[in-house]
Every structure is written in C-alpha cells, then in structure tokens.
Amino acid sequence: xxxxxxxxxxxxxxxxxxxxxxxxxxxxxxxxxxxxxxxxxxxxxxxxxxxxxxxxxxxxxxxxxxxxxxxxxxxxxxxxxxxxxxxxxxxxxxxxxxxxxxxxxxxxxxxxxxxxxxxxxxxxxxxxxxxxxxxxxxxxxxxxxxxxxxxxxxxxxxxxxxxxxxxxxxxxxxxxxxxxxxxxxxxxxxxxxxxxxxxxxxxxxxxxxxxxxxxxxxxxxxxxxxxxxxxxxxxxxxxxxxxxxxxxx
Amino acid sequence: xxxxxxxxxxxxxxxxxxxxxxxxxxxxxxxxxxxxxxxxxxxxxxxxxxxxxxxxxxxxxxxxxxxxxxxxxxxxxxxxxxxxxxxxxxxxxxxxxxxxxxxxxxxxxxxxxxxxxxxxxxxxxxxxxxxxxxxxxxxxxxxxxxxxxxxxxxxxxxxxxxxxxxxxxxxxxxxxxxxxxxxxxxxxxxxxxxxxxxxxxxxxxxxxxxxxxxxxxxxxxxxxxxxxxxxxxxxxxxxxxxxxxxxxxxxxxxxxxxxxxxxxxxxxxxxxxxxxxxxxxxxxxxxxxxxxxxxxxxxxxxxxxxxxxxxxxxxxxxxxxxxxxxxxxxxxxxxxxxxxxxxxxxxxxxxxxxxxxxxxxxxxxxxxxxxxxxxxxxxxxxxxxxxxxxxxxxxxxxxxxxxxxxxxxxxxxxxxxxxxxxxxxxxxxxxxxxxxxxxxxxxxxxxxxxxxxxxxxxxxxxxxxxxxxxxxxxxxxxxx
Numbered sequence: 001x002x003x004x005x006x007x008x009x010x011x012x013x014x015x016x017x018x019x020x021x022x023x024x025x026x027x028x029x030x031x032x033x034x035x036x037x038x039x040x041x042x043x044x045x046x047x048x049x050x051x052x053x054x055x056x057x058x059x060x061x062x063x064x065x066x067x068x069x070x071x072x073x074x075x076x077x078x079x080x081x082x083x084x085x086x087x088x089x090x091x092x093x094x095x096x097x098x099x100x101x102x103x104x105x106x107x108x109x110x111x112x113x114x115x116x117x118x119x120x121x122x123x124x125x126x127x128x129x130x131x132x133x134x135x136x137x138x139x140x141x142x143x144x145x146x147x148x149x150x151x152x153x154x155x156x157x158x159x160x161x162x163x164x165x166x167x168x169x170x171x172x173x174x175x176x177x178x179x180x181x182x183x184x185x186x187x188x189x190x191x192x193x194x195x196x197x198x199x200x201x202x203x204x205x206x207x208x209x210x211x212x213x214x215x216x217x218x219x220x221x222x223x224x225x226x227x228x229x230x231x232x233x234x235x236x237x238x239x240x241x242x243x244x245x246x247x248x249x
Numbered sequence: 250x251x252x253x254x255x256x257x258x259x260x261x262x263x264x265x266x267x268x269x270x271x272x273x274x275x276x277x278x279x280x281x282x283x284x285x286x287x288x289x290x291x292x293x294x295x296x297x298x299x300x301x302x303x304x305x306x307x308x309x310x311x312x313x314x315x316x317x318x319x320x321x322x323x324x325x326x327x328x329x330x331x332x333x334x335x336x337x338x339x340x341x342x343x344x345x346x347x348x349x350x351x352x353x354x355x356x357x358x359x360x361x362x363x364x365x366x367x368x369x370x371x372x373x374x375x376x377x378x379x380x381x382x383x384x385x386x387x388x389x390x391x392x393x394x395x396x397x398x399x400x401x402x403x404x405x406x407x408x409x410x411x412x413x414x415x416x417x418x419x420x421x422x423x424x425x426x427x428x429x430x431x432x433x434x435x436x437x438x439x440x441x442x443x444x445x446x447x448x449x450x451x452x453x454x455x456x457x458x459x460x461x462x463x464x465x466x467x468x469x470x471x472x473x474x475x476x477x478x479x480x481x482x483x484x485x486x487x488x489x490x491x492x493x494x495x496x497x498x499x500x501x502x503x504x505x506x507x508x509x510x511x512x513x514x515x516x517x518x519x520x521x522x523x524x525x526x527x528x529x530x531x532x533x534x535x536x537x538x539x540x541x542x543x544x545x546x547x548x549x550x551x552x553x554x555x556x557x558x559x560x561x562x563x564x565x566x567x568x569x570x571x572x573x574x575x576x577x578x579x580x581x582x583x584x585x586x587x588x589x590x591x592x593x594x595x596x597x598x599x600x601x602x603x604x605x606x607x608x609x610x611x612x613x614x615x616x617x618x619x620x621x622x623x624x625x626x627x628x629x630x631x632x633x634x635x636x637x638x639x640x641x642x643x644x645x646x647x648x649x650x651x652x653x654x655x656x657x658x659x660x661x662x663x664x665x666x667x668x669x670x671x672x673x674x675x676x677x678x679x680x681x682x683x684x685x686x687x688x689x690x691x692x693x694x695x696x697x698x699x700x701x702x703x704x705x706x707x708x709x710x711x712x713x714x715x716x717x718x719x720x721x722x723x724x725x726x727x728x729x
Contacts, residue, residue: 012711013671014704019711035715041661046654048615050637054658144617173574177614184612185696186267190578192700220701223686
C-alpha cells in the first residue's frame, strides 16, 4: 500500500529520527512510503494561539499538498486532532462550502501512526525488539480527541523483550500546551513537575508517546533534572528490530 | 455598569498564578479537595448508564433556551407575577444592586441574610449594601468563612476550598470569640450553627441566588447541602432572589435532567440534600413578599457571539475546575474573578466584552479535561480558541507574538521558505547550543528555559535525509 507521510513541521525540524523510524516500520511491513516535499505545517500553533487566519492559509496549503493522497500517516496525535477538530471549524468560518467539502474528503484519509497500524493495517506486532523498561504517556489529544488509547498500548505489548509499566496519573496533561508553556511558564512547570514525578515513579528507562511535543516537554524537564530517563517517540521503539543492537535509550 | 466582581482591576493570570504557586499550604488544600470531589464525581457519574444521553438532553435544552431567551423570560415573569411574585429587570450590576437596596430600604431593613450568592458576588452586592448602611450576613457555611476572613471565593461550588479545617478553626475562634473551639468538623459546624441561627431567627429579610428559574410555572429552584438555604428561603418575611437571565429553563419536567446532572457533577452526590422550589408567595407559609431580579450584566452580548454563546449553558457545577490541571495547580484566586477555572476563563472576559481579563483565554493548555466532564457539554477548549482569535483580531496580542506568528506563517507558506527557516534556525541557535541542547533561550522564549532544556535543531532535517535517500545509489543508514 502507498502511504503518504505528513511528518509535521517540528518532527521534520527537531526529530528527524522519528520520521526515519516511521519509514522503516512501514517499509518493513511491506508498504511503500512517499514524502511530498511541498508539505510544511498543519497550522496548529497558529490556530491554538488565536491566529485563525494564518491557520486557514496553512490548511489550504495542506489540502493542496495532500489532495490526491489516499492514505496519510501522521506521527503526531496533536496534529491529527488539529486536522480533525479544527479544520472543519476553520472551513465553516471561512464560509467556503467547497473548502468544507475538501476537508470532509480529507478526514477519512488521515491516520495517526498507531491508528494506521492497528485500525487500518490490522497489525499489532510490527516485528520490533526493545529490551528496556518503558512507560507510555498518552497525550491529551490522543485521549480526548483521537481516543487512541489502546492502539499504542497494544503495539508496545507486542514488542519483544519490552517491559511496560503503567504511568500513574495518565490522563493528566503534561503542561506543554504549545504557547501555553511560554505564556504561563510557571503553571506549565508546576504541571510538568507532577508529570515528571509520575514518570520517575515508574522506574522506566524510556518514556514514550505518540506526540513528540509532549516528549519534548517531558524530555526537556528530565534533562534539566539530570535524569537518565530518555524520551522516545513510539515509532522509534517500533523501528528497533535487531536484538543484537539494543538501541540508544 | 457591567461588572464581574473585581475582575476588571485584577492583574493578569500568569502574575496571580505565580503568587498562588508560591503558597504551598493553599496548593495542598486545593489539590486534596479537588482530588476528593473528583473521585466522588467519577463514581456518581459511573452509576448512571444514560449519563451521555443526559448530557445531550441538557445541552439541547440549554441551546434551545438561549436561542429563545426573550420568550421564556417573559413567560417566567408572567407566571411568577401570577403567583404573587414581583419581577424586576436589571440591565447591569449597578442596576441590580440599586433595585435590591431599594427593596430592603422600603422595609426599613438594616440587615439581610444571604445564601447562594455567587451572582451577587458578580454584582458586588455586599459592597453596595454596606454603602447603604445594610449589613449582609452570608449563611452558606463556605460563604460565611469567606466573609469572616475578608477573603475571596476560590471555587464556584466550594468557595472556601482553599482553606483547611485548621485555618477555619482559627478564623471562627477569633471572629466568633470562641478561644476554646475544637477543630473537629462537628465543633466547627456547631459554632457556625449557633452563630447563624440567631440571625435566621432575627433578620426579616432574606436574599438568595438561584440554580434554575422555570418559565412554565414561574418557580425558582435552589439546591444546597446544608439546610441554611432552606432557612434563608423560608424564615424571612421578605425574600429577594437574584437570577442571571440564562438560568431560565422551559418546563418543570426539565428539572428532571438538571437535578440529576448537577449534584453528581458538583459534589458527587446522587441528589442534593436540600432541593428548594417555590412559586411566588403563599398566604400561610414562607415569605409574604417575594422579588425576583433578572440580571443581564453582559449576558445578552455573550449570546450575540454564536461561536461562544454555549458559555451561558453553564449550570455552575464546578466539575471543570476540579478536572482542570491548571486550576488544580493554582486554585481559583489566580483567575482574578469569582468565576474561576475553565468556565471562568471563558465567562469572565466575555461578560466584560473582552475589555478586561484578557489573559484568561490563555490560562489553559487546551487539554480538554473540562469538556469531558461538563454536564451540559460546553466545548470549552473550542471557545477558548475562539476567544483567543477575537483578542488577536482586535489587536490585543503582544507585538512580539504577532510578529513571530506572522513570520512563522510566512515561512510555513511554502516548502522553500520553510527549508530556509530550518537553515536559519541552525545558525541562530549556535550561541546557545550545548551538546545538542539549548539550556537557555533568549527573550520571549525564556519562559521555556525556566524548567526545560530544548533539543537543538539537528544538522539534517527529515526532508533532507529523505532527499539524500531518494537520490543515493545505495540507501543511507536508517533504511531497511
């Protein structure tokens, strides 16, 4: 199957390893991956900060890039939430019926990575081996917008040699919230401290998620505390397929 | 004048939040109380198999009411008057306060006993009463604690949630002159009972807010836990009730929906211990004179914004506060308004025509926990985003932010510009980079560095790796 990758702007720029891992997992499963270089950003930061006009322009760009892509994989729950929840609203606001139709046609073709693997491709065992203790942070968007809670768990449970420990307070926000982390840095930090306490309490060596945005936040906090716990996107765990090369946590 | 307590004069949220975060005792109190209420709420909600259908029904009723508010208010006025009540219309806070002061003066009243007074906190009625030489006595236990402590409410349902038992004991011991007072719940309620009962029996004028006003019958409904409300509503000779116009519901049967949703959401109870519903006056029982003051105070202009009018569906259960990870860190005082938490963040600025409390729509990480628990399904995150848009479009965003957002939008406008931006970031980060991380960010980004390192932009973006992989005769490392 041909799968078009929407890498997302911050994965492209800050977390290229996540993108490489997605490509590796999908190709290992026998699929073809394409990357449309014209892609940029879904517009989430603009939309959530109140710059709806700019977000609308970015949405139009996104729609143009992926107009004829049959299956779009997005390794970010929050960008998928942006597309599913806010694109229809932006189109309605613009009062453009054709745009709204285009959004409606787009939505069934959008899959977050764990949704794509489990729900669309029907795979839970992707042939990964990862001999480490891992805990899963389920992002707010994964929980409340995508309701993609079980999919990453099932994928992790099928990884060989991986020990999965439950993250206490799993439905609590890590405090990132995009520009919230800067506008309300003190509150964001207090929320992060609670989350870090929960992550460290699991004793896991790796904290994973389907969102690098949360992981950037949690990982940045862990590094500041000089912790040796690492944050890795789910895709990077699923990409590990060589037991002789146990990877980098 | 339209007013939401003292919100117009409050400092911005982040400033108040930093003060709140530095008070460890209050934070522990807030965390403990919200944990307890949240667990009770979750258990009480789980008992009802049709919870989601109740939420849908409530949302539908409220949506219908808000779009037919004029009709239902007139019907309420007519039915209430027919049952012997007197209905007054108040355009704003000052208007309402004046009406209430005038009624009390017409009876030569010098004192008034109050219950369910949040809407009167909105109008700052107590300030107006005291200025008119009338002493208000709060009789809800939590409101009494707030009044005696010269404090401000920090929660919609549990106004003194930020105070623990020991703090309440110290306050009562001092203000009620009971130096030997114990600190057990029984000791404290007994002290409050002695203090309040004397007032219940003596003061002839009562004041209340309302949870619901029923258009069909002209009835008013108040739910509470203590019975002090029942005293306030039945013992005085004159009763004055202040009702926000959005509290009207069409029929008596609609209470069936709301009286299931409200107590379970608010306190985790199956039903409230006291449900008081009265219709006008009756000759042999209760107050002989009953006034209803219907308050607008900015509500009609909330209705004017179709994308945000669901804000008025709120039944003041406080579930969104208990669920909110921001509120749970800061408590209610950080919101600078009597309406705190997620609902306060959308209601307070809208009532004030977005002219004050402009930091509040940003006081959320948009995690969605509020929407999930809201019994009337107000999509608070969507309204927060909508209000942020209103602020940006009316030129209220900081200049630096506007410039940065415009620059980012320009860069994201085409892949060529985006790629140039990625290259530029790699150059710009050089002075700040240490071992692949940026521990200290400059200028407006410094907030991030308060507690977090930021990964540096690596040498090769994903798209560059992809391009290399596509053109290379043998695929580079990382490929299968």
